[in-house]
Each structure stands twice: as C-alpha cells, then as structure tokens.
Amino acid sequence: MSRPPRRDCAAATAAPSQYDIDCRRCTRLAAFVDDVHEANPSYFCRPVPPFGDGAARLVIVGLAPGMHGANASGRPFTGDHAGILLYATLFKFGFSTRATSSGADDGLRLLGARITNAVKCLPPGNKPLPDEIRNCNSYLSAELASLPDGAAILALGRVAHDAALRALGLVGRDYPFSHGSQHALNRGAHLFDSYHCSRYNTNTRRLTTEMFESVFASIARHLDDGACRAV
Ligand code: SF4
Secondary structure, rough: OOOOOOOOOOEEOOHHHHHHOOOOHHHHHHHHHHHHHHHHHOOOOOOOEEEEEEOOOOEEEEEEOOOHHHHHHOOOOOOOHHHHHHHHHHOOOOOOOOOOOOOOOOOOOOEEEEEEEEOOOHHHHHHHHHHHHHHHHHHHHHHOOOOOOOOEEEEEEEHHHHHHHOOOOOOOHOOOOOOOOOOOOOHOOOOEEEEEOOHHHHOOOOOOOOHHHHHHHHHHHHHOOOOOOOO
C-alpha cells in the first residue's frame, strides 16, 4: 500500500526524540492510518506532532488524534468537537492567542503551553491497545523530561493520566486518577487530572465548562505560585 507524501506540520515544536513523523512502530495503527488516508487524501494521516510553546511550563496530554480532527488537520484537538472547550479555556487563562483552533496554519500560538497525545497515531474507535500506548510512551517520556522545575501536566482522562505517570517512571496506584485531583511529583511539578473534553463528556455534562475552568484555575495558581508561568 502506498504511503501518503511526507507533510511536515509547521506548528510542530518537538525535538526529534519527542516525535517522529515516519514512526510505524505500531503496525496496526500504521495500516489503519494508511487506509484512512486512502479514503481521505487531504488528511494529515501521520503521527500528529505536539503543538505549542517549546519552552512550555504546562503540557496537556490527550488520548490520541481523532479521525476527522487532529488526524485530518495535523494539530492536536483541531478540527473536531474535542478542541472547542480546550482552546477556549486556554485562551481564557492566557495560554493561547486565540479562543479557537481552526487549522494548523491559522496563526494561533500557545503561550507557555503545549498540547500532545499519549498516542500520536489515530487508533480505530479511539481505542489504542496497551502495547500501542507503551510503544508511544518513549516520545511522551522525552517530552515530559524536558519540562522545567515547577511545571504542570494536565492529563485529559485516565489513559493520558496513566501514560504520563509511566512516562515519568511513576507507579499509577500511588497517584489514582480522579477528575479535579492534583498530584505532587518530582522537581516541584504537579499532575492535574480532568475528564477528557470529548463531545460525549461535554454533551452529557460529565464535564462542564465550570468543571474544566476550575482545573485550569488550579493549574494557574500552581504556576503562579512557582513564579514560572511564561506569558
Ligand atoms: S502511535 Fe506512536 S509509537 Fe505507534 S506508530 Fe504512532 S508515533 Fe509510532
């Protein structure tokens, strides 16, 4: 099966150890992305790079690209419902130059923040397998290792929470996931948990705007307390 042409994302900020646009470690995902590209030739259909500030103090970890969102646009949380609340909240708290992300070339910049995913390739049914999460964890580990002291990591959902802990070499049972919780890590960093801002969670009001903004308020307090918020 032919591979789609290489298309670098201009918004990528990751170092080589944090991202490889040609990675095909997960054969199931690589084959699935190839198939989706055949049906949608204009889609990005590659491992989706982290997006944002290379000197970020806040890293947001999602699950994986959505088929018609990040997998299509090449920017995390861009092109489908999941990004609506996320980008609006980033803007409200001063982490973004705009409240909406409409495409990888829309000029939006993140300020002191970066968005990435636990799994960088589109999984069938939005459900990566455990082996695929493990395969991709080295990229997340390199990315989190580059964070400065006093940083904040926001995990969107349990899979992202567990992947972030694994990437940091920490044991999940010592840091149980629950929405709104805040875990002290090494070097003054904190891990914040939120339900994922998916269409399902927001439509059912499992995650409301108020709940999400409350998590961001805690993050802003943590970064401000450490006098390390880069804006
Ligand atoms: S999910 Fe990660 S490890 Fe797997 S093929 Fe994509 S970039 Fe590589």
